[in-house]
Amino acid sequence: MDTAVDVKPLDRHGMARRLAADIPEGWVVNLGIGIPTLVSDHVPPEREVIFQSENGVIGVGPAPASEDEDLWLINAGKQLVTLRPGGSFVSQSDSFALIRGGHLDLCVLGAFEVAENGDIANWAVSSNEKAPAVGGAMDLAAGAKRLWAIMEHTTKDGRPRLVRRCSYPLTALGVVSRVYTNLAVLDVTPEGFVVREMVPGLTPEALQARTEAKLRFAA
Amino acid sequence: MIDKFVASALEAVADVKDGMTVLIGGFGQVGTPNHLIEALCERGVCDLTVVSNNAGTGTHGLARLMAEGRVRKVICSYPRSRGSVVLEELYREGRIQLEVVPQGTMAERLRAAGAGIPAFWTPTGAGTQLGEGKEVRAFDGRACVLEHALKGDVALIEAWEADRWGNLTYRKSGRNFNPVMAMAAELTIVQAQHRVPLGALDPERIVTPGVFVDRVVHIPYGAPRLW
Numbered sequence: 475m476d477t478a479v480d481v482k483p484l485d486r487h488g489m490a491r492r493l494a495a496d497i498p499e500g501w502v503v504n505l506g507i508g509i510p511t512l513v514s515d516h517v518p519p520e521r522e523v524i525f526q527s528e529n530g531v532i533g534v535g536p537a538p539a540s541e542d543e544d545l546w547l548i549n550a551g552k553q554l555v556t557l558r559p560g561g562s563f564v565s566q567s568d569s570f571a572l573i574r575g576g577h578l579d580l581c582v583l584g585a586f587e588v589a590e591n592g593d594i595a596n597w598a599v600s601s602n603e604k605a606p607a608v609g610g611a612m613d614l615a616a617g618a619k620r621l622w623a624i625m626e627h628t629t630k631d632g633r634p635r636l637v638r639r640c641s642y643p644l645t646a647l648g649v650v651s652r653v654y655t656n657l658a659v660l661d662v663t664p665e666g667f668v669v670r671e672m673v674p675g676l677t678p679e680a681l682q683a684r685t686e687a688k689l690r691f692a693a
Numbered sequence: 694m695i696d697k698f699v700a701s702a703l704e705a706v707a708d709v710k711d712g713m714t715v716l717i718g719g720f721g722q723v724g725t726p727n728h729l730i731e732a733l734c735e736r737g738v739c740d741l742t743v744v745s746n747n748a749g750t751g752t753h754g755l756a757r758l759m760a761e762g763r764v765r766k767v768i769c770s771y772p773r774s775r776g777s778v779v780l781e782e783l784y785r786e787g788r789i790q791l792e793v794v795p796q797g798t799m800a801e802r803l804r805a806a807g808a809g810i811p812a813f814w815t816p817t818g819a820g821t822q823l824g825e826g827k828e829v830r831a832f833d834g835r836a837c838v839l840e841h842a843l844k845g846d847v848a849l850i851e852a853w854e855a856d857r858w859g860n861l862t863y864r865k866s867g868r869n870f871n872p873v874m875a876m877a878a879e880l881t882i883v884q885a886q887h888r889v890p891l892g893a894l895d896p897e898r899i900v901t902p903g904v905f906v907d908r909v910v911h912i913p914y915g916a917p918r919l920w
Contacts, residue, residue, distance in 0.1 A: 527866075528796060528797075529720040529721075529723075529866050529869050530720075530866060530868050530869055531865075531866050544865070545723070545916040545917050545918070545919060546723055546864045546865040546866060546867055546916065546917065547723075547865045547866050548720075548721055548723055548866050549866075550720075552720075552721040552722075552774065552775070552919075554919070557865075563863070563865055563866065563868050564868070565800075565868050565869065565870070565871070565872040565873055565900070566720070566746075566796070566800040566868075566869050566870045566873060567800040567801065567803070567804040567872075567873040569800075570796065570797030570800045570801065573797055574797055574801075574815065574816075574817065598822070601822060605748075605772045605773050605777075605780060605781050605784045605791060606772075606773075606793055607770070607771045607772055607773040607774075607793070608770055608771070608793055608794075608795050608796070608823065609770050609771040609795075609796050610770065610795065610796035610797055611795075612795040612797075612798075612817045612818050612821060612823065613795050613796060613797030613798065613817045614797075616815075616816040616817045616818075616819070617797070617816075617817070643821065643822045644820060644821045644822070645821065646820075646821065647819070647820045647821075
């Protein structure tokens with residue numbers, strides 16, 4: 475580890491803020507549970523992005539003030555949300571028609587692992603897990619026009635999560651096009667991971683040391 | 694005169710029998726027909742296969758139905774939620790079967806059942822553990838798995854408004870699986886917050902036409918729990 479340099483990894487909101495900066499106005503976006511959900515907090519309301527939730531909410535707005543809480547209005551993470559003007563409600567089957575039918579510009583998912591071929595593992599940590607819960611992750615990963623993963627670069631004990639091949643059960647194959655971590659932004663290309671950005675002070679060697687897959691660095 | 698209203702939840706579920714497949718609407722606690730589920734507990738049916746997005750939380754509704762040993766198998770997308778202790782315990786002890794289905798595949802399998810489509814191809818799950826053992830075929834170079842329609846003997850639905858023909862509206866995210874499940878069962882039973890006169894609902898606003906509905910019970914219970 476590079477202890478000599480003062481490297482500050484992004485925190486969860488920092489990662490969400492960095493990803494949010496890359497979402498243009500007009501996109502239809504689904505945010506997964508966890509860090510992805512924070513992304514909408516960092517898209518300014520005047521940049522109109524349509525957030526969609528699997529349970530049939532199109533145009534999800536921010537969390538309500540306590541006096542405005544409405545128990546009939548939740549997102550896929552079962553948190554209370556609001557509906558933006560222009561928003562609408564659809565059934566689960568129409569919601570997933572939207573998701574699978576190529577009408578989502580972007581899905582942002584958390585992940586346990588992303589492989590250099592774009593495979594993502596984000597729903598189960600082993601094949602004999604108790605009561606594994608997949609939710610809509612496989613449909614989102616298979617159906618969105620773009621899939622961006624947002625995750626810590628390594629596990630808490632320092633194990634790389636950007637890998638050659640996923641070891642956890644797969645969510646979908648070859649679908650991730652970009653990864654935002656607490657240390658870097660990487661594209662997934664036919665040649666593997668290409669690093670677009672790193673946090674200040676981090677060297678390519680230090681990033682590679684925390685990554686199992688071979689990294690390339692954009693010019 | 695067509696009048697699908699019945700006096701009580703117990704009367705509404707009177708024809709549910711042991712061994713049936715029961716579709717239960719709702720996502721989290723929103724749009725979940727908890728009073729109909731409780732009525733199933735009262736009736737004492739068992740050996741049920743339940744299709745529902747979640748597998749119950751706390752000790753009420755679906756969690757109670759499972760805790761009483763009335764459910765042989767749960768087909769769902771997300772069994773683990775805050776407070777889903779009953780399912781986790783039964784599953785750990787091997788006392789309940791669990792089939793985990795991707796959420797969109799579950800919705801489409803239900804839609805297919807209601808629409809007379811026996812099976813369909815989808816890329817969801819191809820190459821994953823949940824695609825194992827399924828027929829695979831490539832379309833435009835992309836692997837897809839064959840998924841089969843998922844039909845219910847009974848559907849339990851929660852609606853916002855209902856008239857005596859069984860025309861339904863829903864409230865906000867309470868719509869979720871309810872409309873698709875209402876179309877996918879032999880017998881569709883609804884608990885509705887509001888009973889309105891025939892003709893009172895704007896036809897443009899009716900989400901589930903009464904042709905898909907068999908029975909309605911008026912249960913104005915208020916707002917759902919958060920979990």
